[in-house]
Structure formats: C-alpha cells, structure tokens
Amino acid sequence: MELVCPAGNLPALKAAIDNGADAVYVGFRDDTNARHFAGLNFNERSIVKAIRYARDRSRKVFVAINTFPQSRHFGRWRTAVDRAADYGVDALILADMGVLDYASNQWPDLRLHLSVQASVTSAEGIRFYHENFGVRRVVLPRVLSVNQVARVITESPVPVEVFGFGSLCVMVEGRCLLSSYATGKSPNTYGACSPASHVRWEETPTGTDTRLNGVLIDHYDEGEKAGYPTLCKGRFQVGKNTFYALEEPTSLNTLSILPQLKQIGVSAIKVEGRQRSPAYVAQVTAVMRAAIDSCMQDPPGYQAKEQWMNALGGVSEGAQTTLGAYHRPWQ
Amino acid sequence: MTRMQTMRLSVGPIQYFWERQRVLDFYQQAADSAAQIIYLGEVICSKRRLVKFADWLAIGNELKQSGKQVILSSLTLLEAASEIGTLKKLCSNDAFMVEANDVAAIQLLTAAGKDYVGGPALNIYNHHSLQLLAGKNLKRWVLPVELGLEALRDLHLHRPEGVETEVFALGRLPLAYSARCYTARSHNLPKDDCQFKCLDYPNGRMLKTRENRDFLVLNGIQTQSALTHQVLDQVTELASLGVDVLRISPQNTDTMRIIELFSAACKGRELTSLTEELLSMLPLGACNGYLTQQAGMDYGPQ
Known part of the structure; x- marks a missing residue:
C-alpha cells in the first residue's frame, strides 16, 4: 500500500x-x-x-x-x-x-x-x-x-x-454545496469549504460565537475550546435537542x-x-x-x-x- | 443564441419519503397539471420502498396516457451492491428514459445505447463536460443548483445541438449527500435501524442554529436548504437564455397550485401577484442567491 x-x-x-x-x-x-x-x-x-x-x-x-x-x-x-x-x-x-x-x-x-x-x-x-x-x-x-x-x-x-x-468530510465530496449555500463559495466552484473570508469569531458575555457569513455555527461557553466553524461540524438544534447534528469535530x-x-x-x-x-x-x-x-x-x-x-x-x-x-x- | 420560447414545466422526483397513498394521489393530480414532464422514482434512500419499481412503472404508464413525458430518476448516492442491481434494472427498462443522477447510470445507459437526462448532482459545470456527454446520448441536463445565470449564459454559447437545458426552479435545494442518515441520527437511531423516521417529515426535518434561525433541512442522508429556492421572478430571463424546462421539486402541500403559478408566469402573466401567492405557499421563506453568484440562502430581486 x-x-x-x-x-x-x-x-x-x-x-x-x-x-x-x-x-x-x-x-x-x-x-x-x-x-x-x-x-x-x-x-x-x-x-x-x-x-x-x-x-x-x-x-x-x-x-x-x-x-x-x-x-x-x-x-x-x-x-x-x-x-x-x-x-x-x-x-x-x-x-x-x-x-x-x-x-x-x-x-x-x-x-x-x-x-x-x-x-x-x-x-x-x-x-x-x-x-x-x-x-x-x-x-x-x-x-x-x-x-x-x-x-x-x-x-x-x-x-x-x-x-x-x-x-x-461527512458528505460525499464533490456533492456538498453547504458552503456555497451559506457563503457563495464551495469546494466545487472555489476550492474551499467554509472559507476564512466569511468567518467571524465574536466574544459574547457568555463565551464565543463562531459565525459563517452571519450564520451561527456554534457557541462556546467560557473555558470551552472554540473550533473553526466548518459548517457540518457545528452544534445545531433539531427538535428539542442541541447537538452535533451532522458530525462532531x-x-x-x-x-x-x-x-x-x-x-x-x-x-x-x-x-x-x-x-x-x-x-x-x-x-x-x-x-x-x-x-x-x-x-x-x-x-x-x-x-x-x-x-x-x-x-x-x-x-x-x-x-x-x-x-x-x-x-x-x-x- | 436568443431563441425565445415557451418553457415547459417538469415535476422533479419526490425528494422526501411519503406514504404510498400520498404518492399515488400526488401523481393523479400531476396528471391533470400543466407540467409536461414528470420525473419518477426514489433518488435519496434505497430503504424507502413503499412504492416499488413495478409501481413506478404503473404510475408512469398512467401519466404517459395523460400525455406526460415520463422519466425514471436514478438513486443519487450508490453504496450497496443491491443498489447497483436496482440501477441496472432501471437502466435496462424499455418503457421510459432515465435521469442519471450518478456517473454509474451514464456508464450503464451508454453501454445500452440509450438516451438519458443528466440530473442536478452530475456536476456539469462547463460546456466541455456538456459536449462530452452530448456525444454519449445525453438529451437533457439539469444545471447544478449552485451555478447562476452568468455560468449558464457562458455555457449556452457552446451548447451542443439536440441537448435541452433544465433549471431547478422551485424547491428546497438539494445541498449534500452522506453515508450517514441525519434523520435517524436526530432520533438517536443508527441508519440500519432507522424505523423509517423520514415518514414523519414529509417536508424534511428542520435544523436550526443555536439562535433559532431555520438553516437546513434533514431528509435522510440528504441535506437541503431550509429556504425554498424559487426563480419565478426570472422566468423571462431564463427563457431568453434558452432554458427549455423549469423543474418544480415537490413539497408536501400546494405543489399543483405552484405549477399553475409557474405556468402563468411562463405565459407572460404579470408577476407581482403570482410571486406574492407563491411566497405564501412556501413552508418557510424563499431564496435565490445562487442565480446571481451570491450565497444560495440570499434572497433579493434581480
């Protein structure tokens, strides 16, 4: 191999x-x-x-x-x-x-x-x-x-x-448009996912928000280590639960x-x-x-x-x- | 290049897992609709078997008798051996043309010398790819949903003869496919024991951000946009660009009325009231950013 x-x-x-x-x-x-x-x-x-x-x-x-x-x-x-x-x-x-x-x-x-x-x-x-x-x-x-x-x-x-x-990558590569849906740029068209140009790290009274073109990808409490806001690896709400709905980092x-x-x-x-x-x-x-x-x-x-x-x-x-x-x- | 024409409407394959009777009722209504082309079949998950292959053929035959062009759509993500087996059966059917949603389908169809439609997940991003497939019996292709009018205009400068262009005109956008079933995961179930939870979400299951913003929709192994992509306001421009077919992707309510609205728009009816009514029928809100090379979730007048 x-x-x-x-x-x-x-x-x-x-x-x-x-x-x-x-x-x-x-x-x-x-x-x-x-x-x-x-x-x-x-x-x-x-x-x-x-x-x-x-x-x-x-x-x-x-x-x-x-x-x-x-x-x-x-x-x-x-x-x-x-x-x-x-x-x-x-x-x-x-x-x-x-x-x-x-x-x-x-x-x-x-x-x-x-x-x-x-x-x-x-x-x-x-x-x-x-x-x-x-x-x-x-x-x-x-x-x-x-x-x-x-x-x-x-x-x-x-x-x-x-x-x-x-x-x-949790999605089939070449068939994932999540990034362009949020930012206009995708791996297919631009060669990058969740591009840094659209990322914002915001300090809030309770911790850190990570955003991609304004969309909240995750919130980290103080003391929690904040990760890069890759779209499929944030915490979201589905039903009553807030969790890594697609995949964990x-x-x-x-x-x-x-x-x-x-x-x-x-x-x-x-x-x-x-x-x-x-x-x-x-x-x-x-x-x-x-x-x-x-x-x-x-x-x-x-x-x-x-x-x-x-x-x-x-x-x-x-x-x-x-x-x-x-x-x-x-x- | 500007060949003005009346665009035809198609009904895309149902992306969701609907109860069998709901599917049958839906196509009975579609038979009387203004849509001229109907795509049938399961494109997301091979475990969704309430409507079987023979049923799809029967539905197709009825629609054909109502004057519709019927196309059988193939599964988008192929993993299991059984899925390849089903694909082979589909591609060797002699009754209807096939929409190839994966290159494997193209390989089987060209080997059999058959014409086909190239679906939206095929990644035809430029005229070289389009010309190549046109030389291999491609008769219609669907523009990848993330491409806009500019890319389409460029591509049409070199469009091969005899190939029709279809645009995804209405529906939650198919954004991603995975080995993992997110609907099952959202119920803490493994894919192999999903308990067919998709049946509970005939429009997909909402995924919100932690500040309660509707963002994406989970549909089994597929991820869709929460907002509904719609191009009603651009029908004139799309027609002038030489688009042949507008695809309406089924949602769980009002799809037939939406087809009427698009049909009216294609005939030149005034758009303001049509758009207003359309927006009132979408499950959440509209987006159209992809048309102008913006974020797909954006929405604005052109």
Missing part, C-alpha cells in the same frame, strides 16, 4: 518525504484545486524544487486539479494541466469531465487519477472514467463501509486509493483497520491535510509509515500501537478520531 501525503508548501513536502511518504500531492496557487487557501500551495519555482526533491529520493509528486471550472474560466484549468505536465509530475488528480477529457487528449502518456471530488462510489462509475479518459487510479469518497470498498475493488478495472487519516483514523484495508486490496492510503503545517505532516506521515510497514511485514500480528493512536489523536480535530463510514454503526 502506497502512502500518499499532503503538502501545502515546500517545507511540508520535504517533511512528508523525509518521514516516509511514497508520494506527495500538491496544488497550484489558485482555485484549480480544492485547498485554495491564502498563502498555501505551489508556484512555478516551488513546484520545480518539489519535484526535484522527490525525484532525488525516488518518490512521486501528484498535482491535484480537482475543482469544477465554469466555461468562462476553463482556460485556467487547461493551463494548470499543461504546467503540471511540463514540469513532469508523476500524476494529475482530476475531477471534472471536461478537464479529464482535455488532459487525456493533450497528454496521453500522463498518468491520471480520479479525484475524490468526482464522487465515484461504484465499479460502474470507475469504468466510465477509465474507458473515457484512461484514468489509472481512483480515490473513493469517505462514504463506503469496508465491505463496500472491498466489492468496488474486486470489480474495479483500476487500483483504488482510500482516505486513511485526516479531517473528515473529529478526524478519520484507520490505524485499527489497516490489515483489513490491505487484505481487501487497497492500493494506496491517502492522508488529508494540505492546509496543515509541516510539523503536522511530519508527525502524521511518520506514524502512518510505521503503521503501514508493520502491517505489511506481519498482517496477522499487527496492532495499532498506543503511541501511534495518541500521536494522531493529539493532532486530530477536537482531539478525537473515528472510523467514519468504514464502520457501519457510524452511519
């Missing part, structure tokens, strides 16, 4: 590679990728250095161009594909059919992966992208149970990559099921978090590397070590983790 780690800048990419990532995925500094945050991502100079750093150590660099361009701006996505191809990246991670079509025609030898943003959850869907664009790997959304992932892998014409650790963590993922034939494990610091990337990569190595050497004897769980728990959202949809009761 290949370990695919995130990098929002060159130090993070070096941290990922130095700590054992087999591949690192990055994005350009614009809305062509789904982590379009201020101060993040790569320009020409930094990506050339990134590719050289990876090449010298026999690791790979993937470029995510995984938002959905509108007609007027399609040229920017085309340029992103051309730039990445010119730099000699190892693969593109794409979502939009138009962009896939362009890349597969213009750069027939370039390896294409299907982004999680394409929302594909079945072998039939994978076949569409494989037959039409020659996609050679697919990243599955975080909505399938382990058994369902296993069936997709059995029937899929190409290898399958799944999420192993990081912030948890939590991160996905698959350490405990790595042997299962290996056994069902998962080809690559992806770590979420291009927006995270190099220190975070270093720590998570090191743990995932150790865990995957241990799992590959002796699957039956594998156990998620307490120190790994603690290390990942410490850097997780809300300091807690979940198996998410892999584990049926979560659903």
Whole structure:
C-alpha cells in the first residue's frame, strides 16, 4: 500500500518525504484545486524544487486539479494541466469531465487519477472514467463501509486509493454545496469549504460565537475550546435537542483497520491535510509509515500501537478520531 | 443564441419519503397539471420502498396516457451492491428514459445505447463536460443548483445541438449527500435501524442554529436548504437564455397550485401577484442567491 501525503508548501513536502511518504500531492496557487487557501500551495519555482526533491529520493509528486471550472474560466484549468505536465509530475488528480477529457487528449502518456471530488462510489462509475479518459487510479469518497470498498475493488478495472487519516468530510465530496449555500463559495466552484473570508469569531458575555457569513455555527461557553466553524461540524438544534447534528469535530483514523484495508486490496492510503503545517505532516506521515510497514511485514500480528493512536489523536480535530463510514454503526 | 420560447414545466422526483397513498394521489393530480414532464422514482434512500419499481412503472404508464413525458430518476448516492442491481434494472427498462443522477447510470445507459437526462448532482459545470456527454446520448441536463445565470449564459454559447437545458426552479435545494442518515441520527437511531423516521417529515426535518434561525433541512442522508429556492421572478430571463424546462421539486402541500403559478408566469402573466401567492405557499421563506453568484440562502430581486 502506497502512502500518499499532503503538502501545502515546500517545507511540508520535504517533511512528508523525509518521514516516509511514497508520494506527495500538491496544488497550484489558485482555485484549480480544492485547498485554495491564502498563502498555501505551489508556484512555478516551488513546484520545480518539489519535484526535484522527490525525484532525488525516488518518490512521486501528484498535482491535484480537482475543482469544477465554469466555461468562462476553463482556460485556467487547461493551463494548470499543461504546467503540471511540463514540469513532469508523476500524476494529475482530476475531477471534472471536461478537464479529464482535455488532459487525456493533450497528454496521453500522463498518468491520471480520479479525484475524490468526482464522487465515484461504484465499479460502474470507475469504468466510465477509465474507458473515457484512461484514468489509472481512483480515490473513493469517505462514504463506503469496508465491505463496500472491498466489492468496488474486486470489480474495479483500476487500483483504488482510500482516505486513511485526516479531517473528515461527512458528505460525499464533490456533492456538498453547504458552503456555497451559506457563503457563495464551495469546494466545487472555489476550492474551499467554509472559507476564512466569511468567518467571524465574536466574544459574547457568555463565551464565543463562531459565525459563517452571519450564520451561527456554534457557541462556546467560557473555558470551552472554540473550533473553526466548518459548517457540518457545528452544534445545531433539531427538535428539542442541541447537538452535533451532522458530525462532531473529529478526524478519520484507520490505524485499527489497516490489515483489513490491505487484505481487501487497497492500493494506496491517502492522508488529508494540505492546509496543515509541516510539523503536522511530519508527525502524521511518520506514524502512518510505521503503521503501514508493520502491517505489511506481519498482517496477522499487527496492532495499532498506543503511541501511534495518541500521536494522531493529539493532532486530530477536537482531539478525537473515528472510523467514519468504514464502520457501519457510524452511519 | 436568443431563441425565445415557451418553457415547459417538469415535476422533479419526490425528494422526501411519503406514504404510498400520498404518492399515488400526488401523481393523479400531476396528471391533470400543466407540467409536461414528470420525473419518477426514489433518488435519496434505497430503504424507502413503499412504492416499488413495478409501481413506478404503473404510475408512469398512467401519466404517459395523460400525455406526460415520463422519466425514471436514478438513486443519487450508490453504496450497496443491491443498489447497483436496482440501477441496472432501471437502466435496462424499455418503457421510459432515465435521469442519471450518478456517473454509474451514464456508464450503464451508454453501454445500452440509450438516451438519458443528466440530473442536478452530475456536476456539469462547463460546456466541455456538456459536449462530452452530448456525444454519449445525453438529451437533457439539469444545471447544478449552485451555478447562476452568468455560468449558464457562458455555457449556452457552446451548447451542443439536440441537448435541452433544465433549471431547478422551485424547491428546497438539494445541498449534500452522506453515508450517514441525519434523520435517524436526530432520533438517536443508527441508519440500519432507522424505523423509517423520514415518514414523519414529509417536508424534511428542520435544523436550526443555536439562535433559532431555520438553516437546513434533514431528509435522510440528504441535506437541503431550509429556504425554498424559487426563480419565478426570472422566468423571462431564463427563457431568453434558452432554458427549455423549469423543474418544480415537490413539497408536501400546494405543489399543483405552484405549477399553475409557474405556468402563468411562463405565459407572460404579470408577476407581482403570482410571486406574492407563491411566497405564501412556501413552508418557510424563499431564496435565490445562487442565480446571481451570491450565497444560495440570499434572497433579493434581480
């Protein structure tokens, strides 16, 4: 199982590679990728250095161009594909059919992966992208149970990559418009969810309110640690109850099921978090590397070590983790 | 590009879980409505089986006899093997065209050489994607709900021949889909033992902020807007942009009257009184921000 780690800048990419990532995925500094945050991502100079750093150590660099361009701006996505191809990246991670079509025609030898943003959850869907664009790997959304992932892998014409650790999207990626409903900007159109430009932290007599374009996402009493107002991870009222109606602030963590993922034939494990610091990337990569190595050497004897769980728990959202949809009761 | 025309109305698939009799009554009324196109089938949750595949075919046949174009809509989020099985059955039916709400449906339909409609969750954001699918038997597509008039105008500059455009014109917006059932969760139940709680919420279950603002609606694994998206005030502009079909998404009351209002608006009737009546029939309030590239929850005159 290949370990695919995130990098929002060159130090993070070096941290990922130095700590054992087999591949690192990055994005350009614009809305062509789904982590379009201020101060993040790569320009020409930094990506050339990134590719050289990876090449010298026999690791790979993937470029995510995984938002959905509108007609007027399609040229920017085309340029992103051309730039990445010119730099000699190892693969593109794409979502939009138009962009896939362009890349597969213009750069027939370039390896294409299907982004999680394409929302594909079945072998039939994978076949569409494989037959039409020659996609050679697919990243599955975080909505399938382990058994369902296993069936997709059995029937899929190409290898399958799944999420192993990081912030948890509880909605099918590529099909979540909650952010644009509240702010006008979504991952699909703009490359960001619950964008910082629309976030307000307000001190109140009883604590802190976090708002997204005026909508109260959560209230924290004094002494309670306030979290970023990601739309699906606030507390809301449904009926008479106030609770995390969609999901708690939590991160996905698959350490405990790595042997299962290996056994069902998962080809690559992806770590979420291009927006995270190099220190975070270093720590998570090191743990995932150790865990995957241990799992590959002796699957039956594998156990998620307490120190790994603690290390990942410490850097997780809300300091807690979940198996998410892999584990049926979560659903 | 400006081909003025009378837009047709469609009734979108029922997003909610309604009692069987309510569904049958609804389509009996729809048969006499001004809507010319009716989308049938379960698009949210495969556990909702009060109306079975054979029932949908029977309803479709009756509507067809009333002169309606009937389309069978496919499930949006595919997870279980059984759901793929149902999809295969749907895509191999010879009676009606299918609305593909997932790429898997497109794969099956193109393999069978069949025409189809591309639903709102397909993510056709630009003319390149549209042209690609047009080359694979796509006959109509629904604009993704978060795209506005500007994106539509640009896209229509390069619209392929023989492809109709449909716009989500009225209804709580389909905003997100998940593996998790939020209606069950709101009752502290797991999805596998949901006790069909969705039946209690024929318009979805309200989610409010902690300061009591109606924000979203839970509909099983789907999340919708609390406000109802409506484009009645923009019918002239939509027609001038070359939109062919306006989709009315069913709500639990007054849907037939809403169809009449849209029909009147499409024929050029004065809008003020129509809009006023429409707003009085929405479960909460209206929104239309997506049309002008604003937050979807915003509402304002154009």
